[in-house]
Amino acid sequence: MSGGGGELSEGAILVSEEGGVRTVMLNRPERRNALSHAMREELIAALRAAAENAACRVVVLAGAGEAFCAGLDLKALAASGGQSAAEHNADAQQLALLFRTLYECAKPTIAAVRGAAIGGGAGLATICDFTLAEPEAFFAYPEVKIGFVPALVSAYLVLQVGEKHARDLLLTGRTVDAEEGFRMGLVSQVVARGELAERTHELAGTLMGNSPEALRATKLLLAAQNKVWLDAALEEGIAANAYARGTKDFREGMAAFLEKRRPVWGK
Secondary structure: OOOOOEEEEEOOEEEEEEOOEEEEEEOOHHHOOOEOHHHHHHHHHHHHHHHHOOOOOEEEEEEOOOOOEOOEOHHHHHHHHHOOHHHHHHHHHHHHHHHHHHHOOOOOEEEEEOOEEEOHHHHHHHHOOEEEEOOOOEEEOOHHHHOOOOOOHHHHHHHHHOHHHHHHHHHHOOEEEHHHHHHHOOOOEEOOOOOHHHHHHHHHHHHHOOOHHHHHHHHHHHHHHOHHHHHHHHHHHHHHHHHHOOOHHHHHHHHHHHHOOOOOOOO
């Protein structure tokens, strides 16, 4: 997505810029870009920097390799079982801050999605103002299948697709392809395979033809309209996320994941 622009940072993410388009690339392809603690910190910093930089007009979020983002790093999540309630709460707070920072970014945001967008990764992909996806892309919120709660993404999902679709996706944990995601409202455009970069830059060009101040004001207005509801929803979500990490179903779900077997609930 970044072309020949200048590279600004390298680590769990790559940040580059070309012609006012700043690309933030999730850069853990060997883990399907799973969201480690370090990656979340880097993403928050990168989004804040983009929002404050006058030269940046549009932010593109993409994933290195074959997946957009597989969600939270489950190995790290499983290892968190021995943490204190305060530590669980702090981790949930960090994830909530990441989603909120993306949602309230004053610059237009575009997610360029190929492959998997799962759990928190689906949240990142769909919280963006525009979600462009190749036909083979797929989305899922499978937390209930591993004894976890889709606590923080649920608030944004309800805003995006309505409560009935959100209940379907969150309670079944099923996977939807790009076309079904488009019909639900998760995806803005389904683009032909091999054309994702071109279509992303076309959309970025359209956005840069508009008034930067008007775009900023419009984004701030939209965020403000949902602020009171979102404040309350995320407070509930943080509590639910932290609580879920201490349950027996979470422990069994994580054990089953690590042991590559089906969970036995009530164990």
